[in-house]
Every structure is written in structure tokens, then in C-alpha cells.
Amino acid sequence: MYEFPEALSVPLSDWVDAVMSWLLTNWGTLFDAVGKALLQMLLYVERFFLLLPWPLVVAGVGLAAWRTLGKWWSGAVMAGLLMVIGSFGYWKLAMMTLAIVTSAVVISLAIGIPMGIVMARSDFVESTIRPVLDAMQTMPSFVYLIPALMFFGLGKVPAVFATIIYAMPPVIRLTNVGIRQVPSSVVEAAEAFGSSSWQLLFNVQLPLARPSIMVGINQTTMMALSMVVIASMIGARGLGLEVLLAINRIEVGRGFEAGLSIVFLAIIIDRITHALAARQQKTLGGGS
Amino acid sequence: MEESRLEVSEEAETPRDVMDYSVEVRGLWKVFGPRSNEVMDGDLRRASKDEILEKAGCVLALRDISFQVERGEFFVLMGLSGSGKSTLIRCLLRLIEPTVGKVFINGEDICSYNKARLMHLRRHTVSMVFQHFGLLPHCTVIDNVAYGLKIRGMPKKERYERAQEAIETVGLKGWEHYLPNSLSGGMQQRVGLARALATDPQILLMDEPFSGLDPLIRRQMQDELVELQDRLRKTVIFVTHDLYEALKLGCRIAIMRDGEIIQLGTPEEIITDPADDYVREFVQDASPAKVLTAGKIMEEPELLLYEWQGPKAAHHMLRSSKQDHAFVVSKSRQLVGIVTRERIRETIERGASSLRDAMDEEPPTCTPDMLVEELFPIASSTPYPIAVLDENGRFLGVIHNRTILDSMIQDREEKTDV
Ligand SMILES: Nc1ncnc2c1ncn2[C@@H]1O[C@H](COP(=O)(O)OP(=O)(O)O)[C@@H](O)[C@H]1O
Ligand SMILES: [Mg+2]
Numbered sequence: 001m002y003e004f005p006e007a008l009s010v011p012l013s014d015w016v017d018a019v020m021s022w023l024l025t026n027w028g029t030l031f032d033a034v035g036k037a038l039l040q041m042l043l044y045v046e047r048f049f050l051l052l053p054w055p056l057v058v059a060g061v062g063l064a065a066w067r068t069l070g071k072w073w074s075g076a077v078m079a080g081l082l083m084v085i086g087s088f089g090y091w092k093l094a095m096m097t098l099a100i101v102t103s104a105v106v107i108s109l110a111i112g113i114p115m116g117i118v119m120a121r122s123d124f125v126e127s128t129i130r131p132v133l134d135a136m137q138t139m140p141s142f143v144y145l146i147p148a149l150m151f152f153g154l155g156k157v158p159a160v161f162a163t164i165i166y167a168m169p170p171v172i173r174l175t176n177v178g179i180r181q182v183p184s185s186v187v188e189a190a191e192a193f194g195s196s197s198w199q200l201l202f203n204v205q206l207p208l209a210r211p212s213i214m215v216g217i218n219q220t221t222m223m224a225l226s227m228v229v230i231a232s233m234i235g236a237r238g239l240g241l242e243v244l245l246a247i248n249r250i251e252v253g254r255g256f257e258a259g260l261s262i263v264f265l266a267i268i269i270d271r272i273t274h275a276l277a278a279r280q281q282k283t284l285g286g287g288s
Numbered sequence: 289m290e291e292s293r294l295e296v297s298e299e300a301e302t303p304r305d306v307m308d309y310s311v312e313v314r315g316l317w318k319v320f321g322p323r324s325n326e327v328m329d330g331d332l333r334r335a336s337k338d339e340i341l342e343k344a345g346c347v348l349a350l351r352d353i354s355f356q357v358e359r360g361e362f363f364v365l366m367g368l369s370g371s372g373k374s375t376l377i378r379c380l381l382r383l384i385e386p387t388v389g390k391v392f393i394n395g396e397d398i399c400s401y402n403k404a405r406l407m408h409l410r411r412h413t414v415s416m417v418f419q420h421f422g423l424l425p426h427c428t429v430i431d432n433v434a435y436g437l438k439i440r441g442m443p444k445k446e447r448y449e450r451a452q453e454a455i456e457t458v459g460l461k462g463w464e465h466y467l468p469n470s471l472s473g474g475m476q477q478r479v480g481l482a483r484a485l486a487t488d489p490q491i492l493l494m495d496e497p498f499s500g501l502d503p504l505i506r507r508q509m510q511d512e513l514v515e516l517q518d519r520l521r522k523t524v525i526f527v528t529h530d531l532y533e534a535l536k537l538g539c540r541i542a543i544m545r546d547g548e549i550i551q552l553g554t555p556e557e558i559i560t561d562p563a564d565d566y567v568r569e570f571v572q573d574a575s576p577a578k579v580l581t582a583g584k585i586m587e588e589p590e591l592l593l594y595e596w597q598g599p600k601a602a603h604h605m606l607r608s609s610k611q612d613h614a615f616v617v618s619k620s621r622q623l624v625g626i627v628t629r630e631r632i633r634e635t636i637e638r639g640a641s642s643l644r645d646a647m648d649e650e651p652p653t654c655t656p657d658m659l660v661e662e663l664f665p666i667a668s669s670t671p672y673p674i675a676v677l678d679e680n681g682r683f684l685g686v687i688h689n690r691t692i693l694d695s696m697i698q699d700r701e702e703k704t705d706v
Contacts, residue, residue: 189423192418
């Protein structure tokens with residue numbers, strides 16, 4: 001009675017392995033191609049970020065924060081945080097992290113926003129995707145590393161792949177919600193004047209859903225950033241790897257500095273994208 | 289053989305007079321709900337609305353609606369909330385798909401249209417004004433007004449010019465670059481109206497456009513709409529739940545209840561012969577009709593002709609004062625008759641030289657002490673305005689059909705507003 005009967009065991013792991021090996025043998029070339037393209041893109045983005053002179057980045061961030069947050073001292077604070085990261089000696093690692101996050105976010109948006117649109121336009125699609133998104137949200141982020149590893153092995157590519165999968169749900173969800181929340185009276189009026197489906201999307205639905213989509217972008221970016229440490233376990237270089245190494249070697253000070261750098265990056269990105277989203281909301285006013 | 293027979297029957301099914309109507313609706317049903325076809329096929333067709341809801345779980349919104357609207361007519365759909373007015377007017381543009389029935393616009397069955405033709409219809413022929421405005425909150429007034437032109441693919445400069453015209457027509461000059469949310473309700477609806485006019489449609493659909501506005505603004509907008517309609521001569525189909533508004537605006541009124549048209553007629557007909565308790569109540573309630581006298585509501589005529597004037601002079605005067613008809617009096621202001629512009633023209637073409645040849649010598653008349661109530665039957669039996677004469681037959685003033693209704697409506701509104 002203390003032993004669970006062997007007969008009732010389900011060989012799920014065998015099945016999954018079988019599916020994966022089938023995928024890899026039959027679609028292996030596809031994964032290779034995708035992996036190569038992704039790697040190329042990553043290298044370009046990384047090179048771009050590393051080529052940026054640091055004063056330019058600091059000034060740019062300060063200016064962007066000032067413009068979006070509306071106060072000059074917010075700009076100064078954000079620029080200051082960036083300076084602190086540099087002063088820890090982590091400038092290069094921070095840029096690498098930014099490169100990974102940026103690539104992952106751009107791809108997440110490029111896939112997630114269209115998916116959100118499709119979801120908003122079809123109740124059937126919504127009812128099939130929604131449970132998947134819900135499930136993804138409850139899964140621990142480590143889980144995403146497994147398929148990434150299986151498809152792409154170790155390195156930058158699986159790290160970005162896992163980050164994309166992990167970070168995509170919010171932007172899908174909020175694009176869908178934003179479009180569905182557009183007042184039906186406005187949509188009806190646009191249709192009554194003979195809008196085509198695309199015209200409705202670009203003239204009415206997307207502009208009115210923009211605040212919601214901006215919130216989605218903000219959340220997706222934050223999730224991508226939070227994946228950085230975990231993704232470093234399978235080969236992403238940058239601040240995450242630094243934290244990971246510090247933990248392994250029990251170097252508290254080093255871990256603290258690297259961790260703090262990630263937090264600072266998070267604050268900067270969050271504040272700026274958040275302010276952008278809020279400003280969208282304000283210009284649209286109460287809707288109607 | 290088969291084919292030729294089919295052609296003949298098609299032609300027979302589309303009689304020529306269909307083309308004469310701007311809008312014609314034939315046997316239109318709308319049942320909301322997944323089992324709507326069962327309702328249409330089965331015995332439930334004749335069942336009451338409640339019964340259909342109970343047995344099939346469907347909402348019957350429209351039952352066997354048929355009517356025709358002439359070109360340039362102002363047609364009003366009137367009924368209490370839930371009577372199916374919005375559903376009906378949306379079926380005319382297929383914003384809601386009818387369950388059964390046909391809608392003809394300019395003689396074409398729009399239910400058989402494919403997507404592209406339907407889009408063309410919406411872009412060029414028919415536009416709509418909504419109760420809740422439906423303006424784009426992120427676009428300025430002028431961009432809202434130009435929306436219909438933009439989706440046609442009209443270049444920016446041209447569409448702004450036309451939008452600007454429409455904006456001036458509705459009296460919103462100077463507000464072009466504001467966002468709709470910074471405008472009052474009345475002004476937002478003006479934007480809605482301008483947007484509908486900008487595409488220069490033949491047919492204007494209006495679903496309770498003034499219901500959300502306060503009474504003063506509402507009355508003003510009604511007056512302006514009447515004036516606009518006089519000038520532009522569009523076919524207007526106007527939905528309202530307000531009988532006074534219906535009487536004031538409509539050439540003809542269709543009164544709806546529970547998805548059916550229970551009465552269709554001119555305002556006069558509806559007042560004199562109400563088919564429904566709701567209408568009857570109003571008419572009985574309409575005390576002004578029992579109190580107001582002809583002398584109280586009569587007006588100075590815009591134009592009075594004298595019997596010795598020649599037809600050419602009379603025609604010229606009618607034309608320059610933009611009147612269709614005028615009463616003709618003698619030197620002592622005795623009423624002699626009434627002339628219409630058209631008949632004068634014919635007379636001139638025939639070469640006659642006396643105004644008498646063009647005159648109708650028995651125009652409708654009344655005395656100043658007659659009650660407005662007594663004027664209804666007179667007004668509904670004649671195309672002319674009514675002449676008010678004293679006991680000696682001297683001409684005192686004129687009463688137009690519209691004046692009769694307006695007098696009642698205004699009195700009523702003043703009461704309800706306070
Ligand atoms: N989308 C819908 N689904 C189900 N029932 C509807 C729908 N739209 C309208 N109805 C019903 O149809 C009837 C007529 O509604 P409507 O045309 O809006 O009336 P009105 O405009 O005269 O107030 C009402 O009983 C309403 O509840
Ligand atoms: Mg309605």
C-alpha cells in the first residue's frame with residue numbers, strides 16, 4: 001500500500017521524448033534555419049549595443065525619461081542609475097543583457113500583437129488560445145528552458161527562445177483585451193461608413209487599443225528582463241550570467257552588484273514604457 | 289427553356305415602380321438567436337413575441353415589415369423602446385442581417401449584395417447618424433467628418449475641403465481641430481451629422497440622433513434638420529421614440545410596436561385617426577388642439593397676389609419669394625382663390641393672360657375662431673395651406689400644415705420642459 005502500482009504508471013516522459021525526436025528528425029532543418037537566423041540577428045543587435053558610446057546612451061536615456069516622465073529630475077535619476085551600473089564595471093554586460101532583452105521583446109511583439117489581433121477578431125481563436133495563455137502564466141519559468149534546450153541546444157539562441165515564449169503572453173492578452181474593449185458604437189459607425197476589415201483595424205481598433213497594448217508591451221518587457229538570470233543557465237551571457245556565477249561561487253558582493261544592475265535596468269525600462277502607456281491613455285480621454 | 293422562363297418571372301417579380309422608391313422593405317423579419325430558422329419555418333411564425341422567447345429562446349425583433357420610402361421623403365420610424373426601430377434601421381444597411389425578407393435601395397436588392405457592393409453602398413449611397421455618436425475619440429473633428437471620404441481613398445486635400453464644407457453646413461466652423469470629447473453632446477451630434485453629409489449620400493439614416501440631447505438643443509437641432517432637408521432634399525429615415533419629434537419632422541410616420549408596424553401615415557392621419565392606444569392617448573391629451581384657435585396660430589402670408597396681376601408677374605413673384613403657392617385676393621382683400629406655381633407656368637405656356645385661368649377658386653378656408661382640432665380634417669384633405677377669413681370673406685392670414693403641428697408640439701414641449 002505504500003508503493004504506487006507499477007501497472008498504473010503512465011509513460012508520459014517516453015511519449016514526450018518520442019514526439020521530440022520525431023520533431024527533430026523531421027523538422028530538424030527548420031529548427032536549424034530558425035536558430036541560425038536568430039543567432040545572426042542577436043549578434044547584430046549585440047554588436048550594435050556594444051558599439052554605442054556610453055555617454056550617448058546615458059544622455060539618450062536621460063532625455064527619454066525626462067520627455068516621457070515630464071520632470072527633468074526623473075531624467076537625471078534614470079541617467080544616474082545607468083551611470084551606477086557602469087561604475088560597477090558592468091557596462092558591457094548590461095549592454096549584452098539589453099541586446100538579448102531587446103531582441104526577445106521585438107520578436108515577442110512581432111508575433112504577439114498579430115496573435116492578439118486574431119484572437120480579438122475570433123471568439124473561437126480566443127477560446128482556444130486563452131487556456132494556453134493561462135497555463136503558460138502558471139508554469140514556472142524554468143519549464144521554458146526545456147523545449148528551448150531540446151530544439152536549439154545550449155547558447156544564446158535557446159536563451160532568447162525561452163525568453164520569447166515566457167514574455168509573449170501579456171502582449172497577446174492585452175492586445176486582445178484592448179481591441180475587444182473598443183466601444184461597439186464606434187466600430188459600428190466605422191462599419192456603417194463602409195470600412196474594410198483592415199481599415200477598421202488600423203483606423204479604429206488599433207489606435208483605440210493602443211493604451212492597452214502599451215501596457216502589454218511594458219509587461220512583456222519586464223518579463224523578458226526577469227527571465228535574464230534564468231536564461232543565463234543555458235548560455236545567455238550578460239548580467240544574468242554574472243548573478244548566476246556569483247551564486248555558484250557564493251560571492252555575495254558580486255552577486256549584489258550584478259543583481260542591483262538588473263534591478264536598475266528594470267526600473268529604467270519600466271518607468272519609461274509605463275509613462276508612455278499612461279500618456280496614451282490620457283490623450284484618448286474617457287473614450288465614448 | 290428553363291432559363292427563359294426564369295427570366296420572365298424575375299422581371300415580373302420586380303415591377304417597374306420598385307425603381308421609383310428610394311428604399312423599399314418587403315416582408316422583413318429579424319429573429320435574434322441561434323434557432324431563428326426554426327421560428328421562421330414552424331408554427332411559431334404566428335406566435336407572440338413572448339411565446340417565441342419561451343418556446344425557441346429567440347427574440348423576435350421584427351415581424352413581416354413592409355414599407356416604401358419615396359425619394360426626398362422624410363420618413364419617421366416611431367415607437368417605444370424595444371419596439372425594433374434600431375434593428376430595422378440597421379437592417380437597411382445590413383449592419384444587422386435580416387433573417388428573412390428583402391431590402392431594396394434604388395430598386396436593388398441589397399441582401400443579395402456581396403461584400404464589395406455592400407461596402408460601395410455604405411461608402412457612397414447611404415450614411416448613418418447614431419444615437420451615441422460613434423465618433424473616433426482619437427481623431428479631431430475634421431478627421432472624423434472626413435472619415436467616410438478617407439476610407440474611399442480620397443486624397444487628403446480634397447477630403448479636407450469637402451469635410452470643411454460639411455462642417456460649415458452644420459455650423460461647427462472653428463471647431464475643426466478639437467477632439468470630440470471636448471465638445472458638448474449637441475456639438476458631437478453635429479459632427480456625426482457632418483460626417484454623414486460629407487459623403488454626399490442619397491439616403492440618410494438617423495437612429496434617435498437627438499435623444500441624448502437636452503430639450504432646448506434638441507428643438508434647435510430639429511429645426512436645423514428641417515431646414516437642411518429642405519435644402520438638400522435627401523431621403524431621410526429617422527428613428528425616434530418621441531411622438532412630438534415624429535410629428536414635427538415626418539412627411540410620413542410608421543408607428544412600431546413589438547416589431548410590427550401598427551400604423552403608417554402622415555402626421556395628420558395619425559392624429560385624426562390613431563390606430564393605437566398610445567397614439568390615441570397623445571391625441572386626446574393634446575389639449576392645445578381643443579383650446580388653440582385658428583386666429584391664434586395663423587401667420588401673415590409670405591406672398592399675397594392680387595387678382596389683376598398677370599400670370600407672368602405672379603410667376604415671377606412666386607419664384608423670387610420661393611413659394612409654391614399663393615392666395616389671390618381682390619382689392620378689398622376678399623379671397624378669390626389660390627394659384628400654384630406649376631399651374632401658372634402651364635397657363636403661361638398655353639398663352640392665357642389672366643391669373644384666373646390658373647386659379648383654384650375653392651381653396652380650403654376657416655374662420656379665426658375655429659379650434660385647431662377642427663383644422664385637422666381640413667388640412668388632411670388638401671395639399672394647400674388653409675386661408676383664414678373673417679365672416680365677410682376677407683383674408684386674414686394663412687395656416688400651414690406644419691404650423692398646426694408645431695403649435696401643438698411647442699405648447700406641449702413647453703409644458704414638459706418645465
Ligand atoms: N443583438 C441582439 N440580440 C438579442 N436581442 C436583441 C439584440 N438587439 C436587439 N434585440 C432585441 O430586439 C428588440 C428590438 O430592439 P431594438 O431594435 O433595439 O429596439 P428599439 O431601437 O426600438 O429600442 C428588443 O426586444 C431587443 O431586446
Ligand atoms: Mg434603439
